[in-house]
Every structure is written in structure tokens, then in C-alpha cells.
Amino acid sequence: MRFLDFGVNQLTVHKSLRAGIIFFLLIYYLICLESLSAAELFVHNSIGKDTNSGSKDEPLATIQQAVRLAQPGDQITLLPPRAVYRQSVTLHNKSDLTIEGNLVTLEGADPLPQTGWEDLGNDLSRRQLPRTVWDRHLLIVDDITERMGRTQSANAPAFPKPEELIEGQFCFENIDEKQGWLYVKGSIRNLEWAVRPNGVATGGKTERITIRNLS
Known part of the structure; x- marks a missing residue:
């Protein structure tokens, strides 16, 4: 009986060991497959x-x-x-x-080229640009963002008129559903226009x- 008991126990151990090896090989295969894919x-x-x-x-x-x-x-x-x-x-x-x-x-934002501007006199310039997403117009002047007091709120204040702008300010007037005029008071150097929301x-x-x- 002791011999039979030993044989059964040994067989059980071998089966468990074989199952464990197969399990770990399967895990290793899945890891390798994932790394290869x-x-x-x-x-x-x-x-x-x-x-x-x-x-x-x-x-x-x-x-x-x-x-x-x-x-x-x-x-x-x-x-x-x-x-x-x-x-x-x-x-x-x-x-x-x-x-x-x-x-x-x-x-x-993308840099605005210094070409393509229309000089309106009195240090006021304008150029035509595509309207931005949701009309959230932002002008970056010398790495400083100018929002003109506007936010993402639907109740954002309207832009001032071009003739009301002071140095460093801007406004945007829609031409149609795709285009508009950007007006800038002052230098048109080092300007960037926010185009991605x-x-x-x-x-x-x-x-x-x-x-x-x-x-």
C-alpha cells in the first residue's frame, strides 16, 4: 500500500508540475506575442x-x-x-x-506673416483671415495673449470698432461664414493667431x- 500510495502521489506531483510548466509557457507566449505585435x-x-x-x-x-x-x-x-x-x-x-x-x-497658434497687410493709416492695419473655430479669436503679441476681454462664454463682449482700438489691441469683423478681417492697432511684428482650439x-x-x- 505504501508503494501504491507513493506512486499515486508521485503521479499527482508530475501532473501538477506539468500543468504549471504549461501555464507559464502560455503566459510567456502571450507576452512575447504582445511585444511582437x-x-x-x-x-x-x-x-x-x-x-x-x-x-x-x-x-x-x-x-x-x-x-x-x-x-x-x-x-x-x-x-x-x-x-x-x-x-x-x-x-x-x-x-x-x-x-x-x-x-x-x-x-x-500660427505666426502671422508681415506681408499681406493693408495699411489703413493712423497705425491701423488689417488682413483677411479664415474665421477660427467657434470664433474664439486670440492674438498673441510678443508671446503675450490678447483676448480683448473676451472668454469662451456666449455672453462675451463684442469687439470694439477698428477706430476705437488702442495700441496693441485688435478686433475681428466677419465677412461671411468663412472669412473675416483682422484689425490690429500698432506693430504687426511678432504676431501669432490662435487657430486650434x-x-x-x-x-x-x-x-x-x-x-x-x-x-
């Missing part, structure tokens, strides 16, 4: 092209294109470090993505998104 997509705002593959040697130009191509588990890496990206991105129905920003800054937006069923080192 995960990809790293690279974005470079100055040398990239959205027709590229997204590899480090062939980076994309926009974060949005990288998000379109990304699959769950992928990482999007922004290059070069500390660059200024004048773009925004929307994550719609995306999950399990990581965006490594590399200290990149998303900038919502936000840096990162989400929509749909978006979950488990990790964003690091991005401002």
Missing part, C-alpha cells in the same frame, strides 16, 4: 511625411496620422525632443496607446491612453 511609430514635425511608414528612418509628419495608423499596444514617439509642434490631435475610438512626447510642446481632444470610446512629456 506592438509597434513604435515615429513623428518628426520638420522632416517627416504622412506618406511615410512611420519608422524611425521614415517618420510621419503629424501626430494625427500616427494615431490613425496606431493599433492597441503601440507607442507614438515625437521627434525631435523639445520641438514645437503647430498641430493638434484627436483620439477617437482609440485604446491602449502611449504617446511619448519627448518634451514637445503643442502650439495652438485644443492640443489633444478625445471622442468616442477612447480609453487607456498614456501621454508622457507633452505640453
